Amino acid sequence: MTAISTILRQHAETQYAEELAALAAVDTRQRPPRWKLSPWAVSKYLLGGTLDNGVEISAKYIGNARVIEIAVATLATDRALLLLGVPGTAKSWVSEHLAAAISGDSTMIVQGTAGTSEEAVRFGWNYAQLLAKGPSMEAVVPSPIMRAMRDGKIARVEELTRIPSEVQDSLITILSEKMLPIAELDDEVLAQKGFNIIATANDRDRGVNELSSALKRRFNTVVLPPPATADEEVRIVETRVASLGRALELPGEVPALEEIRRVVTVFRELRAGVTTDGKRKIKAPSASMSTAEAISVITNGMSLAAHFGDGTMRGADVAAGMIGAIIKDPVQDRVVMLEYLETVVKEREGWKDLYRACRDVMN
Numbered sequence: 001m002t003a004i005s006t007i008l009r010q011h012a013e014t015q016y017a018e019e020l021a022a023l024a025a026v027d028t029r030q031r032p033p034r035w036k037l038s039p040w041a042v043s044k045y046l047l048g049g050t051l052d053n054g055v056e057i058s059a060k061y062i063g064n065a066r067v068i069e070i071a072v073a074t075l076a077t078d079r080a081l082l083l084l085g086v087p088g089t090a091k092s093w094v095s096e097h098l099a100a101a102i103s104g105d106s107t108m109i110v111q112g113t114a115g116t117s118e119e120a121v122r123f124g125w126n127y128a129q130l131l132a133k134g135p136s137m138e139a140v141v142p143s144p145i146m147r148a149m150r151d152g153k154i155a156r157v158e159e160l161t162r163i164p165s166e167v168q169d170s171l172i173t174i175l176s177e178k179m180l181p182i183a184e185l186d187d188e189v190l191a192q193k194g195f196n197i198i199a200t201a202n203d204r205d206r207g208v209n210e211l212s213s214a215l216k217r218r219f220n221t222v223v224l225p226p227p228a229t230a231d232e233e234v235r236i237v238e239t240r241v242a243s244l245g246r247a248l249e250l251p252g253e254v255p256a257l258e259e260i261r262r263v264v265t266v267f268r269e270l271r272a273g274v275t276t277d278g279k280r281k282i283k284a285p286s287a288s289m290s291t292a293e294a295i296s297v298i299t300n301g302m303s304l305a306a307h308f309g310d311g312t313m314r315g316a317d318v319a320a321g322m323i324g325a326i327i328k329d330p331v332q333d334r335v336v337m338l339e340y341l342e343t344v345v346k347e348r349e350g351w352k353d354l355y356r357a358c359r360d361v362m363n
Contacts, residue, residue: 023041035076039073060094078178080197084201085203086226121171124143142189155198266322269344282344285337300318319358
């Protein structure tokens, strides 16, 4: 059996097993059928804090607590949950941790793409069994959603709006009737108590495969907003980078808070189209420049500093990743970035090293 220490990324229920066990030990509140924790404890797991027994629960979501409370309350009803937001607002991260805390299993997932078929949502067939024995339940290959229905657990559908519309609508019967018909067998799978679906979609995909009104009505939509303040975003990046650094066993130092703040400031200013002091308007590039991309830039900078530097991350280590995250259109975005460098970064005190590093990458 593979040792846990060699696994690149553990499932949330494994990585945070001690926290989940500590919450279960002190959780005396009422739990919905088949839930591992009460709604209060699920929310505590996501938002973090100190328990009465002194155990510290790390924050998985940093932001408005009410957003998480509404999401958890939705899953305790017969309504499915749709997490909506711009790219990089931790929709998949929140989805995984909600499933881990509620069902103790975050693995029942359908990844939405343009090629996602109806079989991935409903069920497929084992053709060897089908040829040998004909249509039967033994020949059915259950989808993650079918397994979640049978076990009374949470199923996850990532990037719902990327799935073709006709495949999306196969969810309607599941969500409204809590059953999945198998017409070939004149049979059905009935959802057990505890079953529900968490779907994610990003705002920028609206119009790609927009949800039908019938499907929309069966979801309660919760919008995950971008971090409200720079301090909040810096805290998110710092927390995730530290976790990734440990998982990847990067030998360098943890990035200085000031270096993280510089990357976050650049991303926030270009997203907003204005400097943090509000004195200068800036052209916005085509890239989303999300918090997730800021995390990626800092992690890449850590790796460069660790393996090709002295272990201390500096402006030169983040420049390449930052330019790559910002310049998606090689013509228009390059003009926007050059203007930003000359009018903002160059003039900012203590940022000359970042300016020179970015210019070197772009030349």
